[in-house]
Amino acid sequence: MRGLVAIFKRELFSHFVTPLAWVAMTAFLLLQGLHFFLIVQHFAGQLDLSADAGPVQTFFGQTMMLYLPLLFVCPVLTMRLFAEERRSGTIEPLLTAPIDTAGVVLGKYLAVVVIYAAMWLPTALYMVLLGRYGEVDWHVVGSGYLAVLAIGAGYLSIGTMTSALARSQLAAALTSAMAIMGLFMVGVGEFIFPEGVGRDLAGHVSAWAHMNDFSRGIVDSRRLVFDATVIALPLFVTVRAVDAWRLE
Amino acid sequence: MIEVEHLSKSYGAVAAVRDLSFQVEKGQVVGFLGPNGAGKSTTLRILAGFLGASSGRVRIAGFDVAEEPHEARSRLGYMPETSPLYPEMKVREYLAFRAELKDVPRAQRKLEVGRCLELARVSDVAEVLIGHLSKGYRQRVGIADALLRSPPLLILDEPTAGLDPNQIREVRALIGGLGAEHTILLSTHILSEVEASCSRAIVIAKGQLVATGSIDEIRGRGRPEVRLVLRGARDAAARALGASPGIASVALEERGDLVYATATLADAEQGDEATERLVAAAVRAKLGVRSVMTHAATLEEVFADLTREEAAARSEVAS
Numbered sequence: 001m002r003g004l005v006a007i008f009k010r011e012l013f014s015h016f017v018t019p020l021a022w023v024a025m026t027a028f029l030l031l032q033g034l035h036f037f038l039i040v041q042h043f044a045g046q047l048d049l050s051a052d053a054g055p056v057q058t059f060f061g062q063t064m065m066l067y068l069p070l071l072f073v074c075p076v077l078t079m080r081l082f083a084e085e086r087r088s089g090t091i092e093p094l095l096t097a098p099i100d101t102a103g104v105v106l107g108k109y110l111a112v113v114v115i116y117a118a119m120w121l122p123t124a125l126y127m128v129l130l131g132r133y134g135e136v137d138w139h140v141v142g143s144g145y146l147a148v149l150a151i152g153a154g155y156l157s158i159g160t161m162t163s164a165l166a167r168s169q170l171a172a173a174l175t176s177a178m179a180i181m182g183l184f185m186v187g188v189g190e191f192i193f194p195e196g197v198g199r200d201l202a203g204h205v206s207a208w209a210h211m212n213d214f215s216r217g218i219v220d221s222r223r224l225v226f227d228a229t230v231i232a233l234p235l236f237v238t239v240r241a242v243d244a245w246r247l248e
Numbered sequence: 249m250i251e252v253e254h255l256s257k258s259y260g261a262v263a264a265v266r267d268l269s270f271q272v273e274k275g276q277v278v279g280f281l282g283p284n285g286a287g288k289s290t291t292l293r294i295l296a297g298f299l300g301a302s303s304g305r306v307r308i309a310g311f312d313v314a315e316e317p318h319e320a321r322s323r324l325g326y327m328p329e330t331s332p333l334y335p336e337m338k339v340r341e342y343l344a345f346r347a348e349l350k351d352v353p354r355a356q357r358k359l360e361v362g363r364c365l366e367l368a369r370v371s372d373v374a375e376v377l378i379g380h381l382s383k384g385y386r387q388r389v390g391i392a393d394a395l396l397r398s399p400p401l402l403i404l405d406e407p408t409a410g411l412d413p414n415q416i417r418e419v420r421a422l423i424g425g426l427g428a429e430h431t432i433l434l435s436t437h438i439l440s441e442v443e444a445s446c447s448r449a450i451v452i453a454k455g456q457l458v459a460t461g462s463i464d465e466i467r468g469r470g471r472p473e474v475r476l477v478l479r480g481a482r483d484a485a486a487r488a489l490g491a492s493p494g495i496a497s498v499a500l501e502e503r504g505d506l507v508y509a510t511a512t513l514a515d516a517e518q519g520d521e522a523t524e525r526l527v528a529a530a531v532r533a534k535l536g537v538r539s540v541m542t543h544a545a546t547l548e549e550v551f552a553d554l555t556r557e558e559a560a561a562r563s564e565v566a567s
Contacts, residue, residue: 005348090333
């Protein structure tokens, strides 16, 4: 894993000095702010709330608003990682330094995961606000954020892979958005397919069901294993893809 | 320091490098010459470990670049063509990042970066964003990067490409200074560059080795010419000069009652004797020798010959 720490730091730095990360973050927070505002307004009119359907549960689970932005945010965060280095040629000094390919890939990947987590951080304020004026089940908050992180980390891994496979940033962003969308759509199959293997499979892949479970505080290890697969597989492909450039 | 054995590299159906073998000894400053598209950058990229070879072996300081990449790469500093850098970083930040990548211990990093800034003469722009630098400065930042951790071998791909004459002179002076402590392999298609900074040269064309040796040896591979101005008849001159030993070919041109003859010598080593015999032959044939001028081949001519012959030989084989 030589080079991991240095590349992680540089990648983090470079994200925060380029405007793109800030634009993506601002857009993301605007959307989530609107999302939260609508939820709170909705629940403000209701007098009795069941334990399973409060604003926190709704925020993490029962609307599309939570992961729709991920379809755009994850590709935007990851598209530069390798595509830009190849375009500008900086990949050459990078790969001729005495480092490991796995170190390069993981360093870059972990940097976007940290940025992604930082993007969610301000939304914790919503929970604090809710806690001020009502009761918040912190267990649900924890499992909600865990799911958000696990699903997002998988999407970022897919984005890292497409950035290494595509020639341009745009192509990288488009293919990863399509892959993420595809994964999401397979999950929707849960509501469409008849009873059987297809439906079970769709249910297992479904980000929707995933968030629903976790937003009710159900931490299902099968979901986490699936997320870990979605993280590990594209990263493995990325390492092999970067190694394969040498053989072009 | 560098051992290349039967190196080949093809991109799909196109062979960029074919069966290339050469060595670079410790302490030499070697120019890697060839026309554009000869396979210079491809070869240097393979040496630096950026590209893999299709076949053949490359060893840097005794370590195979494919089998022990870390050992090989940590012994060389490489500056790619056009020196690509991250525009959003300041020069000092960039070099600190590179120093960390190259395993310079944390405690020495600051000192090492300072040393290389100084050595490559970029300390005045240490706090400037790389995106704002001129091409000459960027090139030198690339050299500063190659110098980090003071590797025994420097591989510089076209270090003076695209620079103005003043910048070229600065970079050359820099390379000249570095030659004392490092083995240097630098590629170029500018011949005066090689004459100015290198002790040896490797010439390739179409991916194949066409010449290697010291600059004088390579220049010696060219055929010197003797230019004579003779008074007399063209036919007599042709007979006399053509029969003289050690002459490869004679070109004649008649102007009034004078004949301008250009004799290409077969062998540079016996150039003086051949010249003497040529003049004696002219005198014996009762031609009036008005002037004799010897002309040693320049590196440019040798280079043109070497790379053209190579291309001609190939087209013969092809047809």
